[in-house]
Amino acid sequence: MDNSQPAGQNFDFDWLVVGSGFGAAVSALRLAEKGYRVGVLEQGRRFDDSDFAERATQLRKYLWLPALGLHGILRLAPYRHATVLAGVGVGGGSLVYANTMYQPDSDEFYRHPQWDDLADWRTELAPHFDTARRMFGVHPYAGDRPVDDLMRQLATDLEAPEGYRHTPIAVYFGPAGQTVPDPYFEGAGPARTGCVRCGQCMLGCRFGAKNSLPKNYLWLAEKAGARVHSDLKVVDVAPLGGGSGEFGYRVRARRPGFARRGCRTFTARAVVIAAGALGTNELLAACKRRGSLPDLSDRLGEMVRTNDESIPAATSDDPGADYRSDAAITSSVFLGAHTHITNNTYGDGGGLLALTYGPATTAGTTSGRWGQLLRAYPGYLRRLLTDRQWSRRTVLFTVMRDTDVSLRLRRGFGPGRLQTEAAGSAPGGETAADVARRVATLAARRMKGRPLASLADTLGSAPMTAHFLGGAVVGADRDHGVIDRHHRVFGYTGLLVCDGSAVPANVGVNPSLTICAMAEAAMSQVPAAHEDPAPQP
Template structure:
């Protein structure tokens, strides 16, 4: 299939000013860029990571190591444009994506709408529930991202392994909706996508081109409508001007190369850590903001864990592209899930998903599980690898649930850090530990909470779904942004900064209890409708049709 054109431009092509500057290119930033470009705005997108074309994602261990950046206090290692941005904290570890397309490049792509009780919670502004635009937001996000339940998922080996473990809950798994194209198609942005090969490498970047990432959907659409996209530029802070805003940034690879660009409107979509960090730095330089800025951080009840030594083959390690083995398709990273809602207590609800380790991690798995004598037959695993030895029975579990969102994001040494001293004592972790212990025992395996528990990375809870820090509220006393995602202009009242918005996971005022990508997208789509109404703009949402369009194949 023809390689899509590169989306980003050389730094020298940047103009001194635009109508809109979008900071970040994940679900929130990509949507803002697409919709505002369609509305006729001159849009500039700034992304700290680099553009990674289809086929250039890491497929081997040495390549994966080069994509790892690790931040621990003042210590930093790895390239600033590495796809995996790991933040090691004193209380909790956080993993986020870095690249043009944000977390959509390396996530599992599970697109779920939260339990209705989530939005009924008082943490949300009333307008979220009453103005009728939330449903429209979910509808528009789904139309572009096209989540699909793979019809053949129940036949996959790893799905059947999850089914065997589900008996203890008295509830069978269901297929998970994922943002993956299982058939060759021309997507709504006019990009031809190949069909998923079921290689299982979604979380290291799709080298097939089947994943409906922001790069091949909203950002491609933004580019077609005139947006100018720039990569490897890290925004430090924003400054209020008389007629708009100045966005200060530096080259990701060299912080001494500083510059700025002006705009009437700025949308921060740099992710929970990035957008909060930018606003915290801006406040230090005089920007008025709510005292709630940085508060309400949530790990979304995340747990990644394993069942080791079970009776059933799991086949839960990716095979890459081209595939290392073809006799037993792995499937998308997440193909099935066990949904366990609690009718009496929303916060006790959870979703247990089977997961897949990407092929580039495969050589490390024996090392992880041999540590501490966890793996019997270690020599066999080292000799046969992970596809035929004991690790072929390794089951991976991704769990999303609810926590109390009591973390706080603060600036420390001019970088964002998470303060949450009691996070490990959150009830969610004991609840999930109990559930996964029973699931592992049901298939004759042992529950391994974290194979890295003896290391600095494994001694604390970890999340790949950080939320909050710029949470929504009715006023500045209860939130950092209003229901339209506009930033409050001080510690009290409902006045907002004209032209300053936040559109990403940071605006969530509580945990979601499901993978957050669809909710982030829906709220961003909703914010775009409000922005268009408030500024007397219009944009259509019709799919792009081009002369090069290919007919979808079955």
């Protein structure tokens, strides 16, 4: 591959940002504010509020499977040890996230050995957490619905009544359905519409109330001059001139799907890789394998995290039960120092998810779980065929832990395919799966119904996670990590990683705010354009 760059040739952009999720949007705005010409490349489409699905059964709007013509906001990626849920589209994970913005509190994160010696992270990240909260308009949920009563009762059943609290969320709760001028950025942001309390946040907000990235960071980045290119999947990043980035980079992208069409090439002085933990690991692994970025650390793909997460559920047998909430997640239970549980609801629109769940099993072996499920599933399926209220009567529970459990990503079968391998294991005692079964069982008892478990977990021991992290983590040097404390890739000039793949430890809470704070910290170290002369050969 010829990556030569004639001396003096202009670049298409000063900085190219790969992805448009939390870390990418922060990077785009801060770089544009510093006076750089910024481009953003996103494989998904751009959505107006009216484009989002009303129900999960609207697959073209909801699911991401471009080979089948599905260009929605949710990607499901099955691996051997986890089933990953990731966001796609201009705004990345913020389109499908549950608006929940927790700051981690545990030293298991801030003092993890992977990066403890590099900084006092609790102090260093504190102002950047404040900035991110301000950008997202974070505030505690202030309602009280039946699902909140359920969570309060669950806290008591788990012997942690003091652990109950309302979650901090990023939603505009102005007058319901009423559109007003920008209430957050002194008129510089878009007009906003008050939340109608439908609880369908994770389908994408059709009403303009959800504080997603197109309403804050990306909106302001584009106003500052950043150019966002949608429907372009980056497939290669390579230094120009055969160097290590001192001459800039060539970035190749194409339309997603099987058809090799719409290929484009961009050049930039510097690049931020921020395609989400899943996309970044896939892209960097491909670049290392084909020789585009051969000097990437061999630690790439190590210390992959899932927030030690499991997502059980419980459904009520009462046909009149209604566990819909104002927003997707409204309450939390902190169980001890290391476990965090949230409620998750889909309003009336999540009925399709019933097909991904089945009756909870108790067997300890895979074959035992298969047997129990095969005996119980026909009855469950018969009920589903006549059930139009499953989404209304069902609550999903996200069980997260900050324990030091990790996976690694290695090359799998098929072009560009990665697969997980077990790495660090949990300490002895109750596992995340044990906690998930206990939560579902107790909740079902309160709901006068039945506990459920995801089929991926029951049949394949691959629990669902919406919080895939790590793989290109911060470290002291290339023998211990992929990027340095300022997110610069070891071995290369002008190449940064600023998304969930940089996070070195399980955070134990929803990680969106953490990703933003870490990206804010990284961008604070980039000099302004007038202070940053072009790299010299």
